[in-house]
Structure formats: structure tokens, C-alpha cells
Amino acid sequence: MSIPPRSETTQPDTHPSRLRSLESSTEITVELGLRSYPISIQSGATSRTDKMGFASRLAEAIGDCTHVILIQDASVAASAGQAIIESLPHHGVRVSILEVASGEASKSTDRLTDLWGELLACGTDRRSVVIAVGGGVIGDLAGFAAATFTRGLRFVQVPTTLLAMVDSSVGGKTGINLPGGKNMIGAFWQPHLVWIDTDFLSTLPTREYVSGLAEVIKYGVIEDAEFFEFLESNIAAIIRRDPEPTRLAIARSCQSKARVVADDELETSGRRAILNYGHTFAHAIEATAGYGAMLHGEAVAIGMQMAASLSVDLGYCDAGLLTRQTALLEAAELPRSWPEADPAKMIPIMARDKKVAHGKLRFVLPESIGSVKLVGDVPEENVVAAIQAWI
Numbered sequence: 001m002s003i004p005p006r007s008e009t010t011q012p013d014t015h016p017s018r019l020r021s022l023e024s025s026t027e028i029t030v031e032l033g034l035r036s037y038p039i040s041i042q043s044g045a046t047s048r049t050d051k052m053g054f055a056s057r058l059a060e061a062i063g064d065c066t067h068v069i070l071i072q073d074a075s076v077a078a079s080a081g082q083a084i085i086e087s088l089p090h091h092g093v094r095v096s097i098l099e100v101a102s103g104e105a106s107k108s109t110d111r112l113t114d115l116w117g118e119l120l121a122c123g124t125d126r127r128s129v130v131i132a133v134g135g136g137v138i139g140d141l142a143g144f145a146a147a148t149f150t151r152g153l154r155f156v157q158v159p160t161t162l163l164a165m166v167d168s169s170v171g172g173k174t175g176i177n178l179p180g181g182k183n184m185i186g187a188f189w190q191p192h193l194v195w196i197d198t199d200f201l202s203t204l205p206t207r208e209y210v211s212g213l214a215e216v217i218k219y220g221v222i223e224d225a226e227f228f229e230f231l232e233s234n235i236a237a238i239i240r241r242d243p244e245p246t247r248l249a250i251a252r253s254c255q256s257k258a259r260v261v262a263d264d265e266l267e268t269s270g271r272r273a274i275l276n277y278g279h280t281f282a283h284a285i286e287a288t289a290g291y292g293a294m295l296h297g298e299a300v301a302i303g304m305q306m307a308a309s310l311s312v313d314l315g316y317c318d319a320g321l322l323t324r325q326t327a328l329l330e331a332a333e334l335p336r337s338w339p340e341a342d343p344a345k346m347i348p349i350m351a352r353d354k355k356v357a358h359g360k361l362r363f364v365l366p367e368s369i370g371s372v373k374l375v376g377d378v379p380e381e382n383v384v385a386a387i388q389a390w391i
């Protein structure tokens with residue numbers, strides 16, 4: 001059995017039974033016409049003497065480049081950033097380094113304003129290239145700075161966390177938070193290249209790594225039943241960060257995201273909204289907990305439980321789906337409940353969700369493993385019950 005061809009392009013074969021054919025370097029294309037770009041997935045590239053061939057891939061993706069601005073996570077990404085810098089040609093490329101503190105608090109209007117000033121101060125012009133090195137916070141913030149400074153700079157994502165590798169670095173959603181709502185200000189701004197080296201994961205703290213697994217499991221539920229089964233059988237090895245299953249999980253997640261984004265880049269048809277499974281609840285959890293108190297993936301795991309309960313309650317899926325999802329999240333050591341969840345606080349935040357259309361909230365609800373639908377007109381009492389089920 002192989003992955004059914006869902007795109008015209010040749011993509012790497014990431015079927016679990018042919019895991020060994022997924023070499024230590026593979027490439028997936030996000031097909032967006034003139035804005036198409038590669039996701040280049042490497043293992044062990046950073047430690048090679050040619051520093052992973054990053055410079056030549058950058059040249060292919062970007063063309064001329066004489067000024068690079070590395071926007072990097074102040075703590076975690078320093079070594080990754082250093083590897084990137086060492087890979088660049090020593091002559092003819094000027095490198096500016098801008099540091100951003102880790103944590104959701106950096107996705108703020110204040111930090112963005114400072115970043116714009118820093119871009120100005122280091123002589124950024126429209127031929128400069130922004131390289132975001134870090135997790136989702138850095139990628140979202142740097143991407144939005146790139147989208148807006150001088151009306152748009154070319155930009156490259158070098159994700160260093162699992163969550164950023166499988167989700168936030170791909171698809172062009174960039175932005176910052178408002179105190180009352182996550183990612184409320186932003187732009188769709190596609191990168192020119194996503195460069196993943198799984199070696200960056202070796203120093204990632206366990207909690208951060210595990211949090212990224214929520215988004216990996218999400219792909220299985222929303223559109224890839226075969227991948228969900230693979231995860232059920234291999235989750236222990238993935239938690240151990242065994243190289244092959246981990247690389248496969250990353251590649252297969254990126255394929256899933258690339259397919260959905262290629263179908264509906266700007267989230268207009270509703271197809272892309274499926275990537276938001278669990279996020280309506282998750283964003284409200286993050287906002288009420290206070291940004292940074294809970295990691296995004298942790299909130300997504302709890303949000304997926306609430307969404308699946310809602311689906312069971314409304315009769316869109318059977319309870320068996322929830323049982324399998326709960327078991328996989330548990331095996332992945334992700335949280336499934338949040339004792340402080342308060343429907344009275346969460347529902348007003350959910351009402352500002354970006355899937356609201358004509359004043360009505362819409363939820364991504366599972367029908368079976370591998371298939372979800374967008375549902376409007378959900379009675380509030382069912383939403384309250386879904387939240388209360390996971391307190």
C-alpha cells in the first residue's frame with residue numbers, strides 16, 4: 001500500500017513500511033505556483049564540514065543575497081544560528097544578528113516595534129533576506145516582520161523545535177498576539193525555503209519536544225489515518241527520538257501540511273481550516289492561562305480532546321475515536337485535561353476565533369480517524385459540556 005497520489009508533484013515516499021527509503025536528506029515541495037518552495041529535511045547536516053549545504057540551497061531558493069538578517073532565539077538557537085552563519089560564504093554576504101527572547105511573550109506589538117527598529121538600524125533593504133532560527137514564536141514574529149518591513153522581505157525558516165518543524169515553519173502563517181487573542185495580527189507570507197535539521201532536536205528539552213507531538217498526532221486525525229496507525233505503533237520510539245521514526249514523522253507531517261496549504265493557501269475554501277483542529281479550544285486555553293504558562297502543543301492536545309468530545313456529543317463520530325485519540329495522547333505523555341478550564345472565560349475568547357464567519361463560530365470536528373469537517377451552529381451548551389469533560 002502506498003500513499004495515494006494527491007498532488008501532481010513527486011514527493012518522497014514516507015510510507016512506514018518503506019521507512020528505510022527515506023534517506024537522511026529529503027525534500028517536499030509546497031506547491032503554490034510562483035510562491036512554491038522546498039521543505040528540506042536533513043539529519044546530521046549541521047555537524048558536517050560543509051555545514052549541510054545550506055548555502056547552496058539558499059542560493060537556489062533565493063538567488064542573489066548580500067545581506068542576511070538572522071533573527072534567532074536568544075538562548076536555544078544560538079548553536080543552530082552559528083552553524084547557519086558558518087555555512088554562508090565568507091565574502092560578499094553581510095550578516096546581522098538580531099536576538100529575540102524565547103517564549104510566547106515575544107509575539108507582542110512591543111517586541112515587533114523594536115524589531116522593525118532593529119531592522120532599520122542594521123541597514124535592511126528590500127534585497128535583504130531574513131532567516132528565522134528558532135521555534136514557532138521566533139518564526140511567527142520574524143515572518144511577520146519580514147512580511148511588513150518595506151512591504152515585504154524574502155525569508156527563510158530554520159525551525160529548531162519539533163512543533164516549528166512540523167507545523168509553524170510551513171504554510172506562511174505569520175503574526176503576533178493581542179492580549180485578548182492569539183495570532184490576531186498577522187499576514188500570510190510564505191518563506192522561500194524551510195530548512196530542517198533533525199539534529200537541532202537533540203538538545204530540545206523533553207517538555208518542548210513532547211509538546212510538538214500534539215501537532216504530529218493532529219495530522220493523523222485530520223487527514224492521514226495510516227499515519228495515525230503508524231504513530232500508535234511507534235510513539236515510544238518517537239518519544240525516545242530514534243532517528244528513523246522521528247524523521248519519518250516529521251516528513252509525513254510536513255507532507256500533510258504542504259498538501260492542505262497547497263489546496264487552500266489563504267484559508268478561504270475552508271480546507272485549510274482543518275489544520276486548526278483543537279485550536280479553537282487551545283487558543284482560549286492559552287489566553288486564559290496567560291501566554292506562556294502552557295506550551296502551545298499542550299493546549300492543542302487538550303483542545304483536541306474537547307473537540308473530539310464535542311463531536312461525539314453531537315453524533316458526528318463514535319466514542320471509539322475519542323478512545324484512540326486519548327490513548328495516543330497519553331502514550332505521547334501529553335496532557336489531556338486542564339483543571340482550571342473555565343467555560344465562562346473561554347467562550348468569549350473562542351467567539352473571536354478566526355474561523356468565525358458571519359458572527360458564527362465554526363469548529364473542526366472529527367468524523368473518523370483521518371477525516372474532519374467544519375461545523376457551524378454548535379449549541380453553546382454542548383461547547384460547555386465539551387470543556388467540562390476535560391477539567
Ligand SMILES: O=C(O)C(=O)C[C@@H](O)[C@H](O)[C@H](O)COP(=O)(O)O
Pocket residue numbers: 167168170171173182183215272273275276279354
Ligand atoms: O497553518 C494553519 O493553517 C494552522 O492552523 C496551523 C496551526 O497549527 C497553527 O497553530 C496556526 O498558527 C494557528 O493559526 P490561527 O489562524 O488559528 O491563528
